[in-house]
Amino acid sequence: MPWNTTFEPLALPAMFARTVQACPDAALLYFLGRTFTYGELFRDAQAFAHALKRRGIAPGDRVGLFLPNVPSYVVAYYGAMMAGAVVVNFSPLYSVEELEQQVADSGTRLLVTVDVPELYATAQKVLQGSALKTLVVSSLAQMLPFAKGLAMRVFARSKIARVDYGESVLRWDEFLEGGRKHGGKLPEIDPQALALLQYTGGTTGTPKGAMLTHANLSINAQQVAGLNPYGDPSHEVFMGALPFFHVFANTALLNHAVVTGAAIAMVPRFDAKQVLQTIEKHGATGFPGVPTMFQALLDHPDLDKTDVSSLRVCISGGAPLPAPLREKFEARTGVRLVEGYGLTESSGVISTNPYEGTRKPGTIGQVVMQTEVLLLDKEDPTVLAAEGEPGELALHGPQIMQGYWNRPDAAKDVFVEHQGKTWLRTGDVATLDSDGFLEIVDRIKDMIAVGGFKVFPSQVEDVLLDHPGVKEALVIGRPDSYRGEAPVAYVTLNADAQATGEELRDWLNARVGKHERADEVVIRADLPKTMIGKLDRKALRAEVLG
Incomplete structure (x- = not known):
């Protein structure tokens, strides 16, 4: 698809309605043995929207989703938007304090x-201790095939919460039934209206709600769909292991499927064995994931006896894709694994x-249609980086957020004016080659200052990952009285590896510049990861440096 392709800004309910009109009986979700069609989920979403109206939810009000990957997520997501409400995604891993905040x-x-x-339990505590008015509780057993649901109710009662239903805590099925009986007219949704608040540490640290419009999200879904070279996209089946609450899955899985009529073979959370079984059972054709997911599949003993031949491509995002992982995965599976890039602030992709x-391994590829990039000076974002030099990646396109919820101060820090346009500063340092391929060198805030030199941690990590015994690596700067900071590496090893920290340090330091040499390489059983499974440098820094 040409770069200058234009896309129609759609409200997400209108995008959903178009696909339902074209293929109402097609599968949208395969979930633990049960199939949910486009028409079925659309009707439930409409009922949810009417139920919200009955409850006094008006256009612009915020409706939160505190859910794993379950069918009720899809219903509530589109249903809230049909009512004109703004969806707020919350990670099911949040503590009471995080959710309350x-x-x-x-x-x-x-x-x-x-x-x-x-x-x-977490949601109930937040209901009791905050300004939250209503909790709607869906039933996992009701979303399963009849026999599985019955077995869960009879033999796995401990896995079902004892819900204290009442005026403020409502049953999902009764909530929807009330919406079906209520009926009435739903509001027309302006594509430029706010659709989603997606919280992120973002480019400046503390969690902030990125404001994404219907047009931002629907266009990004169309941009992702435009990357597909395989023909009729409605025949695609996506492996749905990424959590829907994360912006990557929201665009690359859910909205991408809905705009094209594709299906999602969904699991509640990532489990390597279950993912392999799901790929084989449903003939998944595409798998967006994070690097740790692909590593987990490589480590699983069932990989070599699972038929994954239906997969045409796997797309890695969320974190840098180590070259050894890509090479091993492709050699073992025969499936192409490509790297991409996105931000919460850019709707995902x-x-x-x-x-x-x-393709160019080690790069994040070429920008999607209608997206422009600039490289800014790393010290002064008001000027461009010198020709041929790395610079801070800045973005302009129809998928870029409108700002941060109630945080105009934070928005000022991430937007900059150049060439008569407003650009989003990513905080990532990048290079751009003559073919338009971008390579992320590092994050500005992660750079280590060693005696006046800037050390990019990811470059040192890439060298460590070339060692046959190293599975994962993170490098941070430790305060040093003489040099300011000194690089320290933390690694995990492959199962059969035999190496000491001292051996790895000497091996590394023989292969990097003098200022990049690590004072120490620490071997650990595991490294901290974010809620979607990518290595978490910030958490490591907080753990070891305090």
Whole structure:
């Protein structure tokens, strides 16, 4: 698809309605043995929207989703938007304090969760201790095939929360039934209206709600769909292991499927064995994931006896893709694994390597259609980087957020004017080659200052990952009285590896510049990861440096 392709800004309910009109009986979700069609989920979303109206939720009000990957997520997501509400995604891994803080910041009035004990307990405490008005609790057993649901109710009662239903805590099925009976007219949704608050540490640290419009999200879904070189996209089946609450999955899985009529073979959370079984059972054709997912598949003993031949491409995002991982995965599976890039602030997807044809391993590929980039001076973002030099990546395109919820101060830090346009500063240092392929060198805030030199941690990590015994690596700067900071590496080893920290340090230091040499290499059983499974440098820094 040509770069200058234009896309129609759609409200997400209108985007959903178009696909339902074209293929109402097609599968949208395969979930643990049950199939949910486009028409079925659309009707439930409409009922949810009417139920919200009955409850006094008006256009612009915030509706929170505190859910894993379950069918009720899809219903509540599109249903809230049909009512004109703004969806707020919350990670099911949040503590009471984290959920309470973001509920308060967003002004969420109604929260949807599921009767999983841990989730319900957290949501109930937030309901009692915040300005949240209503909790709607969906039933996991009701979303399963009849026999599985019955077995869960009879033999796995401990996995079902004892929900204290009442005026403020409502049953999902009764909530929807009330919406079906209520009926009435739903509001017309302006594509430029706010659709989603997606919380992120973002480019400047503390969690902030990125404001994404219907047009931002629907266009980014169309941009991702435009990357598909395989023909009729409605025949695609995506492996849905990424969590829907994360912006990568929201665009690359959910909205991408809905705009094209594709299906999603979904699992509640990532489990390597279950993912392999799901790929084989449903003939998954595409798999967006993070590097740790692909590593987990490589490590699983069932990989070599699982038929993954239906997969045409796997797309890695969320974190840098180590070259040894890509090479091993492709050699073992025969499936192409390409790297892409995106941000919460960009609705999810900015660039990717082509699914077919020329690609450049180690890069994040070429930008999607209608997206422009600048490289800014690393010290002064008001001027461009010198020709041929790395610079801070800045973005302009129809998928870029409108700003941060109630945080105009934070927005000022990430937007900059150049050439008569407003650009989003990413905080990532990049290079751009003559073919338009971008390579992320590092994050500005992660750079280590060693005696006046700037050390890019990712470059040192890449060298460590070339060692046959190293599985994962993170490098941070440790305060040093003479040099300011000194690089220290933390690694995990492959199962059969035999190496000491001292041996790895000497091996590394013989292969990097003098200022990049690590004072120490620490071997650990594991490294901290974020909620979607990418290595978490910030958490490591907080753990070891305090």
